[in-house]
Amino acid sequence: LISSPKSQGLHVIHIAAEMAPVAKVGGLGDVVTGLGKELQKRGHLVEIVLPKYDCMNYELIHDLRVLDFEVESYFDGQLFRNKIWIGTVEGLPVYFVEPIHPDKFFWRGQYYGEHDDFKRFSFFSRAALELLLQAGKKPDIIHCHDWQTAFVAPLYWDIYAPKGLNSARICFTCHNFEYQGAASASDLASCGLDVNRLNRPDRMQHHSGPDRVNPVKGAIVFSNIVTTVSPTYAQEVRTSEGGRGLHATLNSHSKKFVGILNGIDTDAWNPATDNLLKVQYRAQDISGKAENKEALRRYLNLSSANIRQPLVGCITRLVPQKGVHLIRHALYRTVDLGGQFVLLGSSPVPHIQREFEDIANHFRNHEHAQLILKYDESLAHLIYAASDIFIIPSIFEPCGLTQMIAMRYGSIPIARKTGGLNDSVFDLDDETVPKQFRNGFTFLNPDEQGISNVLERAFYHYKNNTEDWKQLVQKVMGLDFSWESSAAVYEELYHKSVARARATNRVH
Ligand code: ADP
Secondary structure, eight states: OOOOTTTOOEEEEEEEBBTTTTBBBSHHHHHHHHHHHHHHHOOEEEEEEEEEOOOOOOSSSEEEEEEEEEEEEEEETEEEEEEEEEEETTTTTEEEEEOOOTTTTSSSSSOOOOTTHHHHHHHHHHHHHHHHHHOOOSSSEEEEEHHHHTTTTIOOOOOOOITTSSEEEEEEEEEEETTTOOOOGGGGGGGGGOOHOOTTTTTTTTTTTTEEEHHHHHHHOOEEEEEOOHHHHHHTSSSSTTTTHHHHHHHHTTTEEEOOOOOTTTTOTTTOOOTTTOOOTTBBTHHHHHHHHHHHHHHHHHHOSOTTOOOEEEEOEEEGOOOOOHHHHHHHHHHHOEEEEEEEEOOHHHHHHHHHHHHHHHHTTOOSSEEOOOOOOOHHHHHHHSSSSEEOOOOOOSSHHHHHHHHTTTOOOEEEEEEHHHHTBBBBOOOTTTTEEEOOOOEEOOOOHHHHHHHHHHHHHHHHOOOHHHHHHHHHHHHHOSHHHHHHHHHHHHHHHHHHHHHHHHOO
């Protein structure tokens, strides 16, 4: 097992359900890896604990081996053995917990969406803490994420600190308050938590009433640091409209709650080195961008007649959160305005997927619009590079990564003013924003008029101010969306929390 960190560095252990690129469903996976790598670079010892899923990308785990050390953890009145595997992912040491349990919790061919998710992840949260205790770890920070590992916070204080795993402060990050993992109150007992003690309005009781508990609420109450993924989203979730029932809890714990904008992996998303592109390019010389536009048009059978015809891109999960009706409207409006539109997306919602399949059929042989309704990482890279404008008309957006990736590839974002989009996209025509920060186009009203107007403005700038547009492209390509500054904020929060704990311990 890995030894303790050197002098100044903190020992940070993430307990999470995802980690890119081995086990990624969404932004959570990117944050665990991106933040972890940056903290490691800054001299901290970072370790990750993940479930050992059958469906992970095993080829991306280096030196995976099973330890000759099993961990017994409690669940439903019994002790179960867990095999512990260790490997390296993106240079970070990762422990994989494999429960020896008849329900084969992580042997399901998918990460989430099983009928017993609450059971699977409350089991995992407890097993992960048991691993830290039995391995003799003395972390400074245990960082848990989203409802799947939110159980860690109450488990730590109620069960593991008394058992001697008591060196740590707990940090909880919520990546999307839409998902809170609420379940029957009685289910909470399986992992050993005391339902009577916790099923109270000021602790874990769900807002719907006394028969349900809410793990995210528990983590807000029982963590030392609570974060979400952008400053604007942190404000929004403290209102009754945005908080999904948790606004009151967040307000009463507001002192420890902050929004920190995620970074992107600037090594993976770099047009100067991206091998998936037809031609690599950099801000100093963007001629390669036009070649990628030409390549994408040929690949998708779009007209190449006019190099100055603006190409609008959109890459997204097609779910209501992303403003699907606005995306649809933007597609038709772009074609009306004389532009081209490329959508890459897929939907887990059957009626949305069907609706977009119909639209895709309508545009099948169209020379100005194409819809590709699947998940395709390589094509995503080419669209970021080829597009002139990129739309993200989300209804709500905790952080959003696509606007940052688009800018890195010189595609100018059109974003709705919400959540992390509001913290990263600033309107070119907004006189209240200092000129140096303006980098795209924004709109507020989530209706057809709102998206039409902003598209028209963007087209106007693109068509009438060619030189200004080129400078804008070069400017946004040079913006810093790396993890460096965000990781520094997390580092400071960790340090302050550890210092507070030490000061308190000295007093008592
Ligand atoms: P969310 O996590 O809510 O889906 P984000 O903007 O945080 O949204 O992250 C989306 C990520 O998924 C981006 O890296 C984007 O490029 C990628 N992505 C979304 N849909 C697709 C798709 N159909 N094909 C390839 N990549 C996709």
